[in-house]
Amino acid sequence: MPQNVQEIAPLLTLSRVSKRFGETQALSEIEVMFQAGKCHALVGENGAGKSTLGKILLGVHQPDQGEILLEGTSVSLSSPAEGGKLGLVGIAQELSLLPERSVVDNIALGREITNGPLVNTKKTRQQVLEVMRQFDMYLEPDILVGELPVAEQQKVEILRALSRDAKLIVFDEPTARLATHEASQLLQLIKSLAENGKAVIYVSHFLEEVLEISDTITVLRNGEHVRTNPTNKETRDSLIIAMTGQDLQHQYPQLPKLKNTDTPILKVKNLSRKNEFENISFEIRPGEIVGLAGLVGSGRSELAHAIYGSTMPDTGQIEFCGEAFVRTGVEHSIMSGIALIPEARRTQGLVLGRSILENTSLPYLARLSSWLGLNKAQELSEVNKYCSNTQVKHAGLHMDIDSLSGGNQQKILFARAAMGAPKMLIADEPTRGVDIGAKRSIYDLIADMASKGEAVLLISSEIEEILGMCHRALVMSRGQIVAELSGRQLTKKAVMKAAFSGV
Template sequence: MADLTSQNKTLLTLSGVSKHFGGTQALVGVDISFERGKVHSLIGENGAGKSTLGKVLLGVHQPDAGEMMLDGEAIHLRNPAQGNDRGLVGISQELSLLQNRSVADNISLGREITRGPFVDAKKTRENVLATMERFNMHLDPDVHVGALPVAEQQKVEILRALSRDARLIVFDEPTARLASHQAEQLLELVRSLANSGAAIVYVSHFLDEVLKVSDTISILRNGKLIRTSDRKTETRDSLIVGVTGQEVQNQFPPLSPPDLQAPPVLSVRGISRAGEFEDISLDIRPGEILGLAGLVGSGRSEVAHAIYGASPLDKGQISFAGADLSKASVSDCLKNGMALVPESRRDQGLMLSRSLLENVSLPHLRQFSGVLGLNKKREYEEVDLRCKETRVKHEGLRHPVDMLSGGNQQKILFARAAVGQPKLLIADEPTRGVDVGAKRSIYDLIVNLANQGEAILLISSEIEEIMGLCHRVIVMSRGRISKELVQDNLTEQAVMNAAFSGG
């Protein structure tokens, strides 16, 4: 009898599923099943095969071997549309929205209500509004998706999935782009979707989140399923050991104090940009890691972009390494020794169809050029070194970056910023989507750069990261600095209070 109940609960079963891409074995003989009403998390290092597994479930990828059973019947999904038709939907790791279309268009795309041959725009729109209402996720339906910050764009993607009658929903790192209170809301939503009977596949690198939301946890390593277990039998440490195959080490490297006598390398005075931020002043000394905390939308990234020359100031001054960069362009800033790891690897960062080599070295070609032209050997060696330091898992530096897993793409951005030892490194959410092992190597990199005298401006929504890495923290709220915290008053509670204060 017990067997019968468990069978009824099972929605989707994979047996012996394998999938390779060229020489990479992304999945190896995976046996796994997903139950109705349960949140089943997939965890593992970057490149372990989590997204590939999710995409096999949705019909995006077809397995090379193995079987898939939906409700006890074998299925062969040739494309995601066939998956969608069976109620298998996904929220992808990289957003896949049409930037030039409205929120409502994106949510209803492919599912417009028609009257005869025509789209019934009014009904379609009503449907969109009803979905927003039902899941309590409200957005302006008419605004262009491209004009929204990433956190809001993701809501659009989630609403799009929810507007179909989903039986199984794959969430691939859904909170990677969200601030902590938005992540909380999302977890509640995930729970309530499971409670209403859907099978949830939840991919995340945030182990605390996984422990909180899951019923079942599966660990993947190098394409193999290491184990599937009841959440109650796992702890943070047991998961780390499972994911990395190694014993747990300290999360953060030790910090040495910066030279407080040294003059600041960056001085920002009273900078403002209408609608983004107002009257921001800050200094960073060589060797100092300054955290910029605050909620998503508080203006942190906008300040970083302005410092980096990517958007002009309405007023205020920026001086950097002795130069006045108040009106500088990005290329001026680069030349003077700034580097930026941007927030969104897809829109701001990578040329996905180009090689790792090109992506890492392109902004630095001047540095590898001498009287005899480009020194290809030096270029290759430097890129190779930086990719090793950041532990990018790849098949060769000449392969295109879109073949890398999401977290490895993130590491490429970091490798690029580290080339040529900038005087100031601005890192906007540098470990987003990066696995626990590789996170530590990025932390090591940041701290090493600081120890070598580089100044670091670190924007992070992960409060632990801010607490563990920064000498000093500026908290922003609604475009203004709401608080500056130094070692003796730097507590998690103080950062949170300042982030939520009116500003």
């Protein structure tokens, strides 16, 4: 090593740290160092162990094995309070503020300057203002915290950490609930904290953010340490490969081959609905995946709902499996063999507060019941089969649907759809907001349904997804189909050009 390059001693080191929760090995033998003055990002798919690692650093969880070294000395952190005393603090996703108290009170909480038993309000306030000045982060001191927007509330938490002389600050997905401009402000702030000498640990699955603000990136996969690299050695693609353990060519499955002789499953002719879409005609054949591309608001979801029967078109005809399809509503459509995976999975797809089992079997209760009532054994065995086919990771079918991650909730909707053995699947933005691994499983599920001869209509705003997953794409703009693209014509440029035509 050249003379002028100095090794900076790490502030905190994890040495062979392991943590298990019941059957889940959340972390295994993790070795990683965190340095003062650096922003160190942790990335990985959902469940990779990022939050667990952060919580071990803060004393929220204790490792089963391994050691934590603070400035070279082994420490045991038995609680977050103990971590806090050593300068290790976290900015949590769920904020821990007192909404009824002022900004000053919240920042100074537990550290007020006192004269005997009385709080010296003036000095406490001065001390808070001094911290604001030092970090150039000003908030109205007397406003009640509950009246501030989330982004400002986060600042209160950060100021609280700073006023306690934090040495290391863990941010666990802090931008998840923020609007774009708020998120970019927070990122700048995080960066400046590192520049001010703090060790910052930044957990996020937004790779662009991570690449922008971090100095070092550690990738975790399934509780294991994949690698730690300087940020300039990584790219979005290299991180995706490291996080998923799959190379990028394999992001999309092989699509089933089409037979030209097959007659269409769906024929839509001149379908219109006022203010939504106009004169729409197209067909989908068995096993064919047709993409519906276009900008948000171009009428794609509205068209999907009119085919499905949750709304009725004003004019036009639909043929389904060779017969005129007279829709009377959603139930009839499901019985006839159409499944829809809606865009708003939480409000239109799932029944919140109910179990995984109930959410999956919901449309089929009539079929699963006899005059004796619901056949619970059959319900359980069918749901179990479809949930394992769709690889839902759950801790029991009787658990609340909200115990699942977004990606797994989406898989439940696929399990539900598959359980009806439909002839056609309409999937509206099925991978929005799910992590990369779950995305791949959802693509596999769609390709699998197509290879069984089902017709698929895939609505997506991600052009890559349309290119990777569809035999053919229809592009909508302002309620009309403005292009039909397949084979070599189906390119990113062509889709974009069509989507923006007429805007």
